[in-house]
Amino acid sequence: MSRSKWKLPYVVLPLIKSILISKKKVKVWSRNSVIPSALINKQVLVHNGKAFKSVFITREKVGFKFGEFSFTRTKGTKKTKKVFLKKK
Numbered sequence: 001m002s003r004s005k006w007k008l009p010y011v012v013l014p015l016i017k018s019i020l021i022s023k024k025k026v027k028v029w030s031r032n033s034v035i036p037s038a039l040i041n042k043q044v045l046v047h048n049g050k051a052f053k054s055v056f057i058t059r060e061k062v063g064f065k066f067g068e069f070s071f072t073r074t075k076g077t078k079k080t081k082k083v084f085l086k087k088k
Contacts, residue, residue, distance in 0.1 A: 009034035009063070027052060031067030046070035 003010065012030040019026060019038050027045045040059055045052040046066045053070040055061075061069065 009036075011036055025054075028066050031070065032065055035062050035064055035066060037062050048072045 011033045015026070015028060015030065015033060016036070019036070025043045025045050026039070027047070029047045031046060031048075035057060039057040040062065042057055044055050044057055044066070046055050046069065047053075048070045049072055055066070055069045
């Protein structure tokens with residue numbers, strides 16, 4: 001279910017303050033907050049649960065959530081087949 005129209009998009013208050021104050025890369029822990037238009041053409045560090053992933057914000061990403069661009073899953077490694085020797 002989507003958010004009500006009369007409510008504004010969900011953005012964490014400390015995120016808004018850090019956008020206005022700092023000129024460095026902004027660290028975001030809240031993956032469920034919406035990307036505001038004030039971040040266009042800026043680098044953002046989004047926490048994926050283990051580390052911060054760098055995400056470059058473009059005009060097309062505004063309105064989506066931060067978590068959609070910071071993946072939490074890693075690619076699986078190719079497991080080698082173990083050869084079991086039969087005991088005689």
